Amino acid sequence: MRVQYNYDFEIASLIVMVIVFLHFAFVRQFPSDKTRVFGMLILSCMFECIFNIASCIGLANAAHIPQIVNEVVTFAFFVFEGLSSYLIFCYFAVQGEMRGNSKRLVWILGTLPFALFEIFAILTPFIGFFYYFWDGVYYQGFGANFGYWYVICYFVLNLAYIAFRRKVIGKRMKLIVLIYTAVAVAMIAMQYRVRGILMTSVGNTIVLLMIYLAMQNPNEMIDAVTDIGNESALMQQIKSRLRQTKGLKLHTAEFAVITVRIRKMHHLNALLGIENRNAILQDIGSFLYKLGGKFHVFHNSGDMFTVIVDSVDRSREIRDQIYDRFQKDWGVQQNRIVLDIAMAVQYYPGDFKTVPDYIGLRNFLLEEAERAGADAVVESSSELADKFQRRNKVELAVAKAIREQKFQVYYQPIYSLKEKRIVSLEALVRLCDEELGFISPDEFIPLAERDGSIISIGAIVLEECCRFLAHHVLSNASLGIRTIQVNLSVAQCMRQDLAETILPVLEKYHIPPSMIALEVTEGAAITTPEQMQRHMKELGEMGITFAMDDYGSGNANCSYLIRFPFREVKIDKEIVWAYFDNPAAQVVLENEIRTIRKLQIPLVVEGIEKIEQSQIMEQLGVDYIQGYYYGKPMPEQACLRHVRQFNAAAENYA
Secondary structure, three states: OOOOOHHHHHHHHHHHHHHHHHHHHHHHOOOOOHHHHHHHHHHHHHHHHHHHHHHHHHHHHHOOOOOOHHHHHHHHHHHHHHHHHHHHHHHHHHOOOOHHHHHHHHHHHHHHHHHHHHHHHHHHHOOOOOEEEOOOOOEEEEOHHHHHHHHHHHHHHHHHHHHHHHOOOOOOHHHHHHHHHHHHHHHHHHHOOOOEEEHHHHHHHHHHHHHHHOOOOOOEEOOOOOOOOOHHHHHHHHHHHHHHHOOOOOOOEEEEEEEEEEOOHHHHHHOHHHHHHHHHHHHHHHHHHHHHOOEEEEEEEEEEEHHHHHHHHHHHHHHHHHHHOOOEEEOOEEEEEEEEEEEEEEOOOOOOOHHHHHHHHHHHHHHHHHHHOOOOEEEEOHHHHHHHHHHHHHHHHHHHHHHOOOOEEEEEEEEOOOEEEEEEEEEEEEEEOOOOEEHHHHHHHHHHHHHHHHHHHHHHHHHHHHHHHHHHHHHHHHHHOEEEEEEOOOOHHHHOOHHHHHHHHHHHHOOOOEEEEEEOHHHHHHOOOHHHHHHHHHHOOOOOOOEEEEEEEOOOOOHHHHHOOOOOOOOOOHHHHOOOOHHHHHHHHHHHHHHHHHHHOOOEEEEOOOOHHHHHHHHHOOOOOOOOOOOEEEOHHHHHHHHHHHHHOOOOOO
């Protein structure tokens, strides 16, 4: 069948696509898989449209144009028509970021229709599948309708893909796929009914516009303050580089990542104001941009910059240049200021192979640099990598122990110098992992405080303490245990509903509130002082007492005893140990003890390991002793045996 075509819609579509292409080409685009696919897609759609218009013009002037020219132009149109639909699918597939067998399956399913279409296109000049020429005139072939079914096939694949990846794919992409499908189906239906009006490129133009405006917008990758790449651009670059090198056997670092964090940025905000702070950030971004180059420098957040370097040797040069620059002043208006930094350097593939590994190691190295002091540079090493892996394993062990209720509670006796017997116990949490063995609280507690899991651990400890009291202490008054001291973390103190998390557990086991003493450190007291005072008042009225823990460490001093209604003070073992070796420590501790006694607050001294030490503390007026001399931390049964033997308590309880 011979058809005369109207290609006005194609011309309008081509004009729009050229405008989008020019903007795409001349506006800064961060290189990534989706950017590369989009570049190929817009070129393919343009060439498809151009060859479609050219073929229409050629067929309308067949008497003046050699048949071979029309055949070549028509063949090119069909090749690019198949490619455009395939590349639209590829763009959506890249956005989904699939991995493994699922990724391979998606790409196989997506490539099969394209391969089949291109085979038919190649064979068409010989078998007349899509079209054929007779005496210079173009006719549709017996398989002309296959092109419609081919496009519909990709509509179905696109819809199936976003349904399969609906939890990963964003709302914007889902909306684009749905609108593109609806419009393109309408265009196909109209063209099928009116074959003479060409609207092949209308659907392509709509999807290109939507993708470019909503998902390929370069401004989404640019930091508004510094005009360099932002965190999203950095993540795209890292992911793109990891995908490019995946599967290659690499023995040296393919690239390095240098992270610079400006320390105490909040002080900078307060000192300079937002506008002046932004001016300094712009200067830093400009300096790093000159060092690292285009698409290699990023402003991750308010206080962090990242530079990706393509070689190890070059990364060391840039690292040294950054360090040297931050030893000098930065100017803002008439002021000169010095900025302290923490710098971390990582290498791929030696230090990380996935994005989560990169982020985790980066944060770990920055923490190490922060602890090292001003202008510290921490470069990844096997030792630090082992330390980082150990921390990850401990975090997993903590999560598993919370999930499976595997934490143990040990109890350490507290001895009354006046009554000459054990009168209290401190509850201490312990963790023994199947793989890692015993994990010290000094190791897992800070990690639990960092990620918030300390709240769950605190709840487990309180539950165990109440169960212990109900089963072994309340039913045996002769045991002599009046209270159990439970540590309260900073995170727990920050909760508005602290009382609501404690009282129901006491009621569950019928524990008198007076049998629970909550130990609070200096950090918990000063983090939210008003809230801490409210907690102490609310719980104190119900009978729960509070003890000041680790007194003498950090900045803890008598001002906290004045401000907060503590009913007991525990002197940190470090200052106690120093007392027996250091004359200066003797003066300090004796003065502290005298002051606390005048405040009439009971005093506990930790770390006593010898009878002579205990006797000296008794002479100084200390009320209670906690230390290995009177008992180590023990599991509940061992602790009960120890207390019964020490206090000669009766054993007539269940």
